[in-house]
Amino acid sequence: MVGIGFRKDFAATLLQSPSFHPAFIEVAPENWIGVGGYWKKMFRQALEKYPLYTHGLSLSIGSPDELDLVFLQQVKRFLQETNARVYSEHLSYSKCDNAHLYDLLPIPFTTDAVQHVSRRIRQVQDLLERRIAIEIVSYYTPVAPELTEIAFINAILQEADCDLLLDVNNVYVNAFNHQYDAKAFIDQLPLERVSYIHMAGHEQVSEDLIIDTHGEAIIDPVYDLFAYTMQQLGHDVPVLLERDFNIPALDELQQEMDRLQAIKTVYLKKHQHAAV
Amino acid sequence: MPLSDLTRRHQSALASYCRTGQYNAIPGVHAGHVTHYRRLVYNVVDDMLQSAYPLTHHLLKAKEWKALVQEFFSNHPCQSPQVWYMPGELYQYMLQVQHPLLQQYDCLQELLWLEWTEVELFMMEDRPVEYTPDGDLLTDALVLNPEHRLQRFRYPVHLKPARQITANDQGDYFLVLYRKPDTGEVSFLNLSPVLAHMLELLAEGPQPVSELIRQSCAAWQLPLTPDIEAAGSAFFSQALESGLIPGFKIKKDT
Known part of the structure; x- marks a missing residue:
C-alpha cells in the first residue's frame, strides 16, 4: 500500500477527487490535536475514507530537555481517538533549552546520546503502549561526532528495540551530502526492523549539498534506491509519498504513487517466487 | 549513561545558533552547511508569523518586522509543541516586554489581538x-x-x-x-x-x-x-x- 501526507493545501481536492486513491493518509498529530471547526470536519471526513498513519514533529526525542509528558498524553489520546495504525517520530531534536525550534536538528553521534535517546524511546513506547518507528533524518552537517552515522542509528535501534521508518530519500540525501554509498548504508541497517518507508523529492542547493525539501517530485536515482531497498527488504511495508510544498496537480502525485506501488509489486512477487 | 554535559552544550550551541543567528564554533560542524539550519528554522517562524499577522506585517516597515521576528525568536523560548500556537506567543511576548513598537504604533496592540483572535477562533477546539x-x-x-x-x-x-x-x-x-x-x-x-x-x-x-x-x-x-x-x-x-x-x-x- 502507498499513502500520501494529508496536507491542508490539498485536503479538499483529495476528499473530492474520484481519480486520486491513496491507500492511507499520514498526518503529524501536533497539527491536528485540539483543532476544531473547518479543519476538524475535513479531518473527520478524511478519517472516514482512509486509514491513518502518524508522523510526529515536536516530540524532540533527541533533546537534552525532559520529555514533554503532557504533550505525550495528548498524542496518546489522539492516536486512540483516530485509531492511528502507526506512530513514528524523527531521530533528531526540535526543542532545546526549553524552546521549541519547529525544525529537526541533528543529534551528535555519541555514545552518551545513544543511551539517552534509546532510554527516551523506550519511555515513549511504554507510555504510548505501542511500538514506535523512528526515522533516520536528513542532515546537513554532523555535530561533534564520535561514532559513524550507521553505528549511531543501529545502536539506538538495538538499545531502544523500536521499529525503523526508512526514509529512502533521506538516505540518498545523506549519502550525497556526506559522501558515502547509499546502498552500502542500507545493507548495514537491520532491515527486519523496517515497518514503514517514506519517499520524497529534494533540492540540490549547491555542488555539495542537497536539502530535503519535500517540494519536488521524486527523482529517478531515488526510485532506483527504493527498488534496491525493496529488493533487500524481503517483506511488505506501507510506503508514504511526502509532498509538503510546491504541490502539483493530484494526478501527478497519483502517478508517483502508482510508480512506487509498481516497484513494490515487482519485488514482492520476486520474493514470493523465491520463497516458493 | 546520562547525556554528557559536553553533548548538551553542543546541542544547545546549535539550537542557540538557529534561534539567534550567532554562531560559535561547534566541533565537527560544517560551517558552510550549518547556515541552512538557521535559514530553515527562521523561515518556518517568519512564514508562520506572516501568515497569522498579515495586517501587522503590512503595517510595519520591513526592517521593523525583521527585527521583531529576530528579537522574539531569540529572546522568547517558544513553549507550544504545536506550531500554530506560536503566533499567540508573539502577542503575549510583546505585551509582556511592553514592546516599543506598541508605543510607536498606537493601534498595534489591538491589531495584533484582532489577527491572533481570528486565528485562534478558526483553529480552536469545538x-x-x-x-x-x-x-x-x-x-x-x-x-x-x-x-x-x-x-x-x-x-x-x-x-x-x-x-x-x-x-x-x-x-x-x-x-x-x-x-x-x-x-x-x-x-x-x-x-x-x-x-x-x-x-x-x-x-x-x-x-x-x-x-x-x-x-x-x-x-x-x-x-x-x-x-x-x-x-x-x-x-x-x-x-x-x-x-x-x-x-x-x-x-x-x-
Missing part, C-alpha cells in the same frame, strides 16, 4: 452547545454561539487599514468575532455599546430578546421605546441568520 433551531425570536430564550470573543477597541482596526488610522479615529468600538457553525469561517459584527452589553448578558446564559432589551435599557438608563425594541430584534434576527446565535434554548419537559 465548543458544543445545546440548542434547537426552532423557536420564536421574541419570546424564546436565545443561545449564544460559545465560539466567540467580545471586544472593545480604541481604534477601528477591524474597519480600516492600520496605516490610515490616526489619533482622530480614537473612540469606543465594540465588536464580536465568532466562528460560523456551518462553514467554520470567522466573522465579526460591529456593535453599539448597548448591543455589546446584551451579548455579555447572553454569554451568562440563554435569555429571550425582550429580557435582554429590558435589562440593558435599565443598565444604560434608556427608556424602553418601540424603536429600541425594534433595533434589538433586528440585530438578533441578523445574529440568528449569521450563526452568532445558533438557535434557542431547548425546553425541558416538566
Whole structure:
C-alpha cells in the first residue's frame, strides 16, 4: 500500500477527487490535536475514507530537555481517538533549552546520546503502549561526532528495540551530502526492523549539498534506491509519498504513487517466487 | 549513561545558533552547511508569523518586522509543541516586554489581538452547545454561539487599514468575532455599546430578546421605546441568520 501526507493545501481536492486513491493518509498529530471547526470536519471526513498513519514533529526525542509528558498524553489520546495504525517520530531534536525550534536538528553521534535517546524511546513506547518507528533524518552537517552515522542509528535501534521508518530519500540525501554509498548504508541497517518507508523529492542547493525539501517530485536515482531497498527488504511495508510544498496537480502525485506501488509489486512477487 | 554535559552544550550551541543567528564554533560542524539550519528554522517562524499577522506585517516597515521576528525568536523560548500556537506567543511576548513598537504604533496592540483572535477562533477546539433551531425570536430564550470573543477597541482596526488610522479615529468600538457553525469561517459584527452589553448578558446564559432589551435599557438608563425594541430584534434576527446565535434554548419537559 502507498499513502500520501494529508496536507491542508490539498485536503479538499483529495476528499473530492474520484481519480486520486491513496491507500492511507499520514498526518503529524501536533497539527491536528485540539483543532476544531473547518479543519476538524475535513479531518473527520478524511478519517472516514482512509486509514491513518502518524508522523510526529515536536516530540524532540533527541533533546537534552525532559520529555514533554503532557504533550505525550495528548498524542496518546489522539492516536486512540483516530485509531492511528502507526506512530513514528524523527531521530533528531526540535526543542532545546526549553524552546521549541519547529525544525529537526541533528543529534551528535555519541555514545552518551545513544543511551539517552534509546532510554527516551523506550519511555515513549511504554507510555504510548505501542511500538514506535523512528526515522533516520536528513542532515546537513554532523555535530561533534564520535561514532559513524550507521553505528549511531543501529545502536539506538538495538538499545531502544523500536521499529525503523526508512526514509529512502533521506538516505540518498545523506549519502550525497556526506559522501558515502547509499546502498552500502542500507545493507548495514537491520532491515527486519523496517515497518514503514517514506519517499520524497529534494533540492540540490549547491555542488555539495542537497536539502530535503519535500517540494519536488521524486527523482529517478531515488526510485532506483527504493527498488534496491525493496529488493533487500524481503517483506511488505506501507510506503508514504511526502509532498509538503510546491504541490502539483493530484494526478501527478497519483502517478508517483502508482510508480512506487509498481516497484513494490515487482519485488514482492520476486520474493514470493523465491520463497516458493 | 546520562547525556554528557559536553553533548548538551553542543546541542544547545546549535539550537542557540538557529534561534539567534550567532554562531560559535561547534566541533565537527560544517560551517558552510550549518547556515541552512538557521535559514530553515527562521523561515518556518517568519512564514508562520506572516501568515497569522498579515495586517501587522503590512503595517510595519520591513526592517521593523525583521527585527521583531529576530528579537522574539531569540529572546522568547517558544513553549507550544504545536506550531500554530506560536503566533499567540508573539502577542503575549510583546505585551509582556511592553514592546516599543506598541508605543510607536498606537493601534498595534489591538491589531495584533484582532489577527491572533481570528486565528485562534478558526483553529480552536469545538465548543458544543445545546440548542434547537426552532423557536420564536421574541419570546424564546436565545443561545449564544460559545465560539466567540467580545471586544472593545480604541481604534477601528477591524474597519480600516492600520496605516490610515490616526489619533482622530480614537473612540469606543465594540465588536464580536465568532466562528460560523456551518462553514467554520470567522466573522465579526460591529456593535453599539448597548448591543455589546446584551451579548455579555447572553454569554451568562440563554435569555429571550425582550429580557435582554429590558435589562440593558435599565443598565444604560434608556427608556424602553418601540424603536429600541425594534433595533434589538433586528440585530438578533441578523445574529440568528449569521450563526452568532445558533438557535434557542431547548425546553425541558416538566
